[in-house]
Amino acid sequence: AQTVTQSQPEMSVQEAETVTLSCTYDTSENNYYLFWYKQPPSRQMILVIRQEAYKQQNATENRFSVNFQKAAKSFSLKISDSQLGDTAMYFCAFMKFTTGNQFYFGTGTSLTVIP
Amino acid sequence: KAGVTQTPRYLIKTRGQQVTLSCSPISGHRSVSWYQQTPGQGLQFLFEYFSETQRNKGNFPGRFSGRQFSNSRSEMNVSTLELGDSALYLCASSPEGRRTSGNTIYFGEGSWLTVV
Numbered sequence: 001a002q003t004v005t006q007s008q009p010e011m012s013v014q015e016a017e018t019v020t021l022s023c024t025y026d027t028s029e030n031n032y033y034l035f036w037y038k039q040p041p042s043r044q045m046i047l048v049i050r051q052e053a054y055k056q057q058n059a060t061e062n063r064f065s066v067n068f069q070k071a072a073k074s075f076s077l078k079i080s081d082s083q084l085g086d087t088a089m090y091f092c093a094f095m096k097f098t099t100g101n102q103f104y105f106g107t108g109t110s111l112t113v114i115p
Numbered sequence: 116k117a118g119v120t121q122t123p124r125y126l127i128k129t130r131g132q133q134v135t136l137s138c139s140p141i142s143g144h145r146s147v148s149w150y151q152q153t154p155g156q157g158l159q160f161l162f163e164y165f166s167e168t169q170r171n172k173g174n175f176p177g178r179f180s181g182r183q184f185s186n187s188r189s190e191m192n193v194s195t196l197e198l199g200d201s202a203l204y205l206c207a208s209s210p211e212g213r214r215t216s217g218n219t220i221y222f223g224e225g226s227w228l229t230v231v
Binding site: 043044045046091101106108 | 170
């Protein structure tokens with residue numbers, strides 16, 4: 001079974017500062033995908049960034065980057081130059097490589113960007 | 116290109132009733148997945164359909180069922196509603212059958228179900 005753990009229920013950051021959200025996971029799979037999704041008050045899930053487990057290079061997407069540590073089963077999200085629009089719930093998610101489009105989600109981290 | 120469309124957006128049902136939610140995927144997408152989101156249980160996978168066949172199923176009772184039509188539109192049905200079924204139900208669509216690119220999965224805005 002796959003489990004995803006987000007140990008920080010709530011976090012806050014000053015506008016323009018940097019914040020890191022933590023995520024750990026447990027799996028016996030060797031190939032898989034990891035994702036960070038953002039869910040603003042509208043509740044629509046928006047992809048922030050994804051990482052293929054077979055790639056050693058950490059994914060980056062503009063102000064968002066990840067620190068992927070496969071051996072430690074850790075997948076943290078760093079948000080640089082935080083903006084007010086980054087205020088949202090952030091979910092870490094795991095997907096197996098081979099069995100369709102099924103996410104295993106963490107419990108989420110509520111991020112508030114303070115002006 | 117239209118996004119994933121879920122209807123209805125909000126509905127209120129009485130315990131014991133049944134409900135049907137609809138999801139129209141992005142044009143060309145053949146995979147549709149459903150998730151239940153509650154404050155207590157978080158986001159949980161219900162099932163996935165691809166080309167009218169259920170490919171994956173989560174750990175939900177048989178009261179939860181779904182189907183997919185030839186145009187890829189999907190419906191999920193919950194029978195004998197319980198208070199605990201109150202949740203946001205999210206639909207996600209993707210073009211691929213065999214997943215080759217995890218970043219082509221798009222979510223709808225969800226259907227809010229309240230059971231009273």
